Amino acid sequence: MSTDRHAAANRRTLVKLLSVAVFMFGFGYALVPLYEVICEITGISFKDGGRTQASFEVDRSRWVTVEFNSAVMSGLPWEFRPLTRKLRVHPGQLTTVKYLAHNLADQPVTGQATPRISPPRATRYFKKTECFCFSNQRLNPGEEREMAVTFLVDPSLPKTVDAVTLFYSFYNLNAHARSDSTTGGSG
Amino acid sequence: MADAHHHDGPPAGFTRWLYTTNHKDIGTLYLWFALTMFIFGGLMALVIRSELWQPGMQIVTPQFFNQMTTVHALVMIFGGVMPAFVGLANWLLPMMIGAPDMALPRMNNWSFWLLPPAATLLTLSLFMPGGGPAGGWTLYPPLSVQGGMGVDFTILSIHMLGISSILGSINIIATILNMRAPGMTLMKMPLFVWTWFITAFLLLAVMPVLAGAVTMLLTDRHFGTHFFDPSGGGDPVLFQHVFWFFGHPEVYILVLPAFGVLSHVIPTFARKPLFGYTSMVFATATIAFLSFIVWAHHMYTVGMPMAGELFFMYATMLIAVPTGVKVFNWVSTMWRGSMTFETPMLYAIAVVFLFTMGGLSGLMLSITPADFQYHDTYFVVAHFHYVIFPASVMGAMCAVYFWLPKWTGNMYDEKLGKLHFWLTVIGFNLTFFPQHFLGLAGMPRRIPDYALQFTEFNQWSTAGAFLLAASQLVFIWVVVKCVRGGEKATDQVWEGAEGLEWTIPSPAPYHTFATPPTVK
Numbered sequence: 001m002s003t004d005r006h007a008a009a010n011r012r013t014l015v016k017l018l019s020v021a022v023f024m025f026g027f028g029y030a031l032v033p034l035y036e037v038i039c040e041i042t043g044i045s046f047k048d049g050g051r052t053q054a055s056f057e058v059d060r061s062r063w064v065t066v067e068f069n070s071a072v073m074s075g076l077p078w079e080f081r082p083l084t085r086k087l088r089v090h091p092g093q094l095t096t097v098k099y100l101a102h103n104l105a106d107q108p109v110t111g112q113a114t115p116r117i118s119p120p121r122a123t124r125y126f127k128k129t130e131c132f133c134f135s136n137q138r139l140n141p142g143e144e145r146e147m148a149v150t151f152l153v154d155p156s157l158p159k160t161v162d163a164v165t166l167f168y169s170f171y172n173l174n175a176h177a178r179s180d181s182t183t184g185g186s187g
Numbered sequence: 188m189a190d191a192h193h194h195d196g197p198p199a200g201f202t203r204w205l206y207t208t209n210h211k212d213i214g215t216l217y218l219w220f221a222l223t224m225f226i227f228g229g230l231m232a233l234v235i236r237s238e239l240w241q242p243g244m245q246i247v248t249p250q251f252f253n254q255m256t257t258v259h260a261l262v263m264i265f266g267g268v269m270p271a272f273v274g275l276a277n278w279l280l281p282m283m284i285g286a287p288d289m290a291l292p293r294m295n296n297w298s299f300w301l302l303p304p305a306a307t308l309l310t311l312s313l314f315m316p317g318g319g320p321a322g323g324w325t326l327y328p329p330l331s332v333q334g335g336m337g338v339d340f341t342i343l344s345i346h347m348l349g350i351s352s353i354l355g356s357i358n359i360i361a362t363i364l365n366m367r368a369p370g371m372t373l374m375k376m377p378l379f380v381w382t383w384f385i386t387a388f389l390l391l392a393v394m395p396v397l398a399g400a401v402t403m404l405l406t407d408r409h410f411g412t413h414f415f416d417p418s419g420g421g422d423p424v425l426f427q428h429v430f431w432f433f434g435h436p437e438v439y440i441l442v443l444p445a446f447g448v449l450s451h452v453i454p455t456f457a458r459k460p461l462f463g464y465t466s467m468v469f470a471t472a473t474i475a476f477l478s479f480i481v482w483a484h485h486m487y488t489v490g491m492p493m494a495g496e497l498f499f500m501y502a503t504m505l506i507a508v509p510t511g512v513k514v515f516n517w518v519s520t521m522w523r524g525s526m527t528f529e530t531p532m533l534y535a536i537a538v539v540f541l542f543t544m545g546g547l548s549g550l551m552l553s554i555t556p557a558d559f560q561y562h563d564t565y566f567v568v569a570h571f572h573y574v575i576f577p578a579s580v581m582g583a584m585c586a587v588y589f590w591l592p593k594w595t596g597n598m599y600d601e602k603l604g605k606l607h608f609w610l611t612v613i614g615f616n617l618t619f620f621p622q623h624f625l626g627l628a629g630m631p632r633r634i635p636d637y638a639l640q641f642t643e644f645n646q647w648s649t650a651g652a653f654l655l656a657a658s659q660l661v662f663i664w665v666v667v668k669c670v671r672g673g674e675k676a677t678d679q680v681w682e683g684a685e686g687l688e689w690t691i692p693s694p695a696p697y698h699t700f701a702t703p704p705t706v707k
Contacts, residue, residue: 006365010290013361021353021395028399031429032414035422042492075248135333136317173250173317 056092059155063088065163066153068097076172077105078139083146091155098146099132099168103139110138110173118165125154126164136173196697205300208292209697210277211594216299217274218587222663224266224306225580229656231259236618236652239645242637252635253321254313254337260324261341264441265348266306268575271583272444273298273355276383278594280359282688282695283377285368285704290361298355305347312340323633325430328415328423332407339408342401349398356387356394363387368687370706374468377686378461381468382447385475389436389443392479397433400426424489431482439478441575442542443471445582446513449535451686452589453517456532457524458683463516470509470516477506487558496555503553507546514543529681530604534585537612538577545573548623563633566626572619581611584662591669592676596694599669607665610658617651 066089068082079102089095103109113133117123128134132147139145153164197203197212204216234255238246247255277295281288289295312319317335320326331338363376363384376384404426406412413419415426454461461467483491483499491499517539526532548570552558561567584607592598621644626632630641637645676693687706691699 006290009365010361013364014291014294014357017357017360017391020391021357024392024395025399028396028429028432029403031396031432032403032425035425035428042495171250 056152056155058090058092060090062091062155063162064091064153064157066095066151067163067165068099069165069167070099071167071169073169073171076111076170077109078103078111078170080168080170089153091153091157094129094150094152096130096148096150098148100144100146101137101139101170102144103142106141108138108140110136111170112136112173113168113170116167116169118167119161122157122161122164125157125161126166127152127154133168206296208288208296210281210289210292210295211695211697213289213295213299214274214276214278215594217270217277217302220299220302220306221267221271221274221583222666224262224270226659227310228259228262228267229659231255231262233652233656235259236649238635239637240649241645242639242642244636247635249635250318250321253323253633254319256633257320257322257324258309258313261309261320261345262306263575264324264437265345266302266309268441268579268583269348269352270302272383272386272441272579273352273359275379275444275448275583275586275590276355276359279590279688280362280380280383281366282691282699283380283686284363284366284371285687285700285706286362286366287698287700287703289358290366291358294354295358298351298358301347301351301354305344305351308340308344308347312337312344315340325427325434326401326404327430328404328407328426331404332415339405342405345401346398349394352390352394356390359383359387360391368700368703368706374465375706377447378450378464378467379444379447382443382450382471385471386440386443389440389475389478393433393436393440396429397437400429400433403429424486427486427489428483431485432479434485435482436475436478438571438574439474442578442582443474445538445578445585446471448582448586448589449517449538452531452535452585453520453539455589455681455683455685456529456535457521457526459520459524460685461516462519462522463512466512467516470512473509474506477502477509481506484553484555484558487555488562500553500555504550507550510546514539529588530599530601530608531585531589533605533608534581534588537608538581538585541577541581541612541615542574545570545575545577548573561626563631564626565622565630565632568632569619569622569626572622576615576619581615584611587666589681590688591666592680593688593693593695595670595673596676596692597669597671597673598676598680599665599673603661603665603668607658607661610661611655614651614655614658618648618655619651621645621647621651 065086067086068084070080070082072078072080080099082097082099084097087095087097101111115128115131115133117126128149128151130148130150132149137145137147149166151166157164197207197209204212207213207216232255234247235252238244238252277289280286309319315335315337317337319337320331320334320341322330322334326338326341363380367376403412403414407414407416407421413421415421415423417423450461450467481499481503483495484503487496487499517535521536528536548566552561552567552570588599588604625641625644625648628641630637678691678693679689680693681689687700687704688695690704
């Protein structure tokens with residue numbers, strides 16, 4: 001049986017160690033500004049800071065062909081196709097195209113699109129600023145919806161690439177759960 | 188807090204377990220909980236391996252497969268290995284340092300009883316709309332920010348598990364600092380006590396950081412913050428840094444107590460004192476320190492400056508030195524010892540051998556340019572299973588076989604124990620060794636489908652997984668059989684065993700060391 005002397009010492013240790021835990025919780029948050037400072041000092045930033053639409057010069061001397069394609073994965077009772085099949089754009093030019101999705105089922109269905117760029121080396125130069133693929137899409141029975149994607153092609157796209165294909169696969173998110181999947185905060 | 192035991196025996200019934208503040212009861216609860224979670228996590232691993240029996244999609248959907256890889260990891264780490272070692276700590280620390288109980292018994296009760304609700308929350312996440320967490324146990328954004336309600340369940344579950352571990356480690360530190368018997372100086376403490384002392388400090392330092400990281404996820408999801416969302420000025424890579432600041436010390440939290448176990452078992456069955464006690468203590472402390480400055484080797488491919496990649500590479504390689512010291516000491520302890528090969532010793536030797544293999548593939552992964560090739564392949568999966576399964580899981584089993592006679596008063600069935608050992612070792616190697624080749628050939632991890640040429644190795648692996656799982660039934664059989672009866676164990680149990688816990692009767696009475704022993 002621990003004595004009173006133990007009890008007092010134990011309580012003191014408890015308080016000290018609890019304050020270490022609280023301090024480390026705060027330290028986790030302190031890593032946020034610390035991280036920014038380190039990125040600044042080392043001159044690296046993983047963020048797209050400043051490189052938004054305005055900072056891209058539209059390169060009118062060059063054309064890039066963008067093709068649009070789509071697939072519906074098995075288990076998703078939808079029709080899904082691009083309304084524009086092919087487009088020529090200048091690098092740096094902000095463009096919006098639409099896809100059409102149609103729910104053929106007699107119940108609401110939630111899907112999630114995932115994009116793929118071809119050729120793969122063009123992926124990092126293809127910037128989507130707004131896209132239906134940023135969140136889940138829920139369609140009511142029989143509902144048809146036009147969904148937009150806004151993109152631009154980075155002017156630093158290698159000269160050897162003159163055509164890019166944007167390909168979406170739509171997946172059923174209901175396959176393993178009931179229908180009302182929540183939409184995330186991003187996008 | 189210290190007034191809880193005026194009776195000699197435990198009260199009867201379920202409330203004994205609900206209200207207990209006895210370190211032995213709580214240790215038992217932790218160990219059964221860990222075994223339950225180990226089975227649960229193992230079943231999820233079987234779902235993964237079944238799907239990977241053949242290329243193409245056969246059994247589950249990709250989304251569910253991803254949930255299985257994620258929840259398998261969370262359950263095994265937070266529900267299996269960590270509670271198993273906290274349970275061992277509860278049982279053994281007071282008996283090893285001559286204390287009557289843990290320092291803060293009522294808090295000890297609460298640390299344990301936070302676990303079942305946390306595990307329930309995590310399990311429930313699988314049944315939420317949109318399913319459970321599916322972005323990997325590392326919970327990287329953006330997937331963890333976009334996922335459904337299941338992710339919120341997971342985050343709250345991690346909060347509870349975190350509070351449980353923090354309270355548990357505070358208790359362990361307070362016990363070791365304040366409750367040692369007279370004469371038990373720090374450098375006379377048994378190594379299991381030392382490794383847990385250091386582990387508890389690691390837990391105390393990093394579990395709150397994980398709690399912070401998942402709290403940021405939660406506020407990003409629901410309260411309009413943008414820690415990890417670039418459109419609001421955040422950065423998803425930030426999460427990886429904060430997570431791995433927790434995550435790397437975490438892997439040492441999982442293995443250091445097992446190192447302590449080995450340092451008891453190997454001297455006992457080699458019938459020689461441990462070689463290099465002091466260097467063992469300092470090697471453990473060095474590993475703990477280094478674990479804080481190597482986290483970014485989990486994320487070489489995010490685009491760090493060259494200086495960063497080099498720093499983390501060299502620091503990571505440096506860990507091989509104190510780890511090598513430990514392996515050297517264990518082998519030197521065995522050298523010219525009068526060894527016998529009871530089940531705990533077989534486990535200890537297998538752990539040293541297999542953990543060294545996992546350490547070697549870890550060194551390969553630490554080389555930055557090579558890691559760009561291995562990153563997110565099955566080579567990584569093989570590597571961390573070769574360290575975590577032998578060291579943590581087999582280390583915990585080693586401890587159970589070693590101390591079970593002391594806990595129950597009965598010897599376990601040696602024949603069944605050896606059967607369990609050999610089936611486990613064969614099953615484990617069959618499961619994970621082929622994954623090295625799969626990874627080197629480029630098979631990505633966390634993907635439910637694979638290219639045709641990977642089929643054969645995957646079938647080896649799946650067959651091994653089922654053997655490994657089935658052989659754990661033998662383990663349960665041995666433990667249950669031993670709890671129910673068997674050949675009576677002596678107080679010392681093992682011929683070569685030394686330490687305070689072997690001086691008390693077997694089975695250990697409900698209250699021990701009410702009067703502290705004097706350590707010479």
